Amino acid sequence: MIVATKAIVFSAIKYSEADLIVSCYTEVAGIKSYLLRGVLKSKKGKLKVSYFQPLTQLELIAEHKNKGTLEYIKEAKVFEPYKTLHTTILKSGLVMFLSEMLKNCIREEEPNKALYIFLENSFNWLDQNEEVANFHIFFLLQLSMYLGFYPDAANIEEKYFNVMEGSFQATNTNDYCLEGAQIESFKLFFNINPETLSSIKLSKTERQNVLELVLSYYSFHVQGYQKPKSLAVLNQLFS
Template sequence: MAIVNTKAIVLSAIKYGDTSLIVKCYTEEEGVKTYLIRGVLKPKKKGIKVAYFQPLTQLKMVANHNSKNTLNAIKEVQVHHPYKTIHSDIVKQSMVLFLSEVLSSSIQEEEQNKTLYAYLETAFIWLDTHDKIVNFHLLFLLNLTGFLGFYPDLSEKDKIGFNLLEGNFSDSTQDKNVIYRNDFYQFKKLLGINFNRLETVTYSKDERQLVLQVIIKYYALHLDSFRNPKSLQILETVFS
């Protein structure tokens, strides 16, 4: 058992028994870790607060990490970047719920990846501090594929379609994994941009939904662990 000082981002929290939570976090020091937080739901619980474990909350903590694959324990915890708008804005809230679910099924590694951690941290601070965020989740997920190992190969951009399975541009539109025409055109708008250029991308409600479906299919083809997010419906309702 090792005592670890680490920053962490909450991916999920599930009620365990009457008063406890099982919390899954992405930690800066050791990747994905799961913690049992006993008694946190008791009405007069001192110290660790249940509010710390809302999706995508950024924490700083001292934790006991087991080597035996059992649940870990948090000794001390505080909120590292208190969000100003994420938990009060309905659109951002729905987005966060959706993204935490996608991250939970996409990232499995129990190992350090500081560049991925830095990406998550900066992306969520960006979401918290900006207003024009309707396409945030699309660019967030697309750019995340770079850290997960399947960002689109941009080398043959003049071809007329994109092969979701191979992750490259393609002219063979008969292949069931190739998107072309409008699907391809809308998807292509996001390639190679960062959050500060997000305002230059415009989508109608239907186009946004279409691109999200394409990205979800892309994830499903590349990640064995990927599950279709249950919160997708909530997101679609908020945007409709």
């Protein structure tokens, strides 16, 4: 079946001498993996390697056989050209980290229009704004809403956060209840929007502690979760 769809690149891995295997989140079919034959050596083909950098937004004409095998891209063009996302060191580190997290967490081969729009808008905002030190934490917290495990903030004024249950509570009921400065910093990311992210003032250590909490939360709620390899690079960039 030939489909036309928007897509966001999650990863591109070299396969053999000249091929790429590209993982994309498509608007019409969720996650799809494509085999791009000869793209690393071809200079005249319709597909260019530069199109498949992480988080690039594309328009695709693709062949989907929907048999659980690699699909094929017939045509591709950049839908939303980025100005800064792949050219500034800090944002490149964020792109590496977020694309790895997305590939880790999103595996469904089915459309989710709301999630696609969220991703599209988030990366456009990241590209267009300069104060992005808190963006990855805010993004992951918002992403959990679309993945079905956004924390219950009804009792956010309470001192404990139960990482396993995803809720704030007044008492310590198990080994997964955390309290202290890390939790108070985490609370700052609720009930805000991207435009007010810069109002959250955290030190390097405080930001890393909140991110560790969010990743721990993901580890409880994402089946087969793997700690991102790019985390060390991200922490260095924000040091």
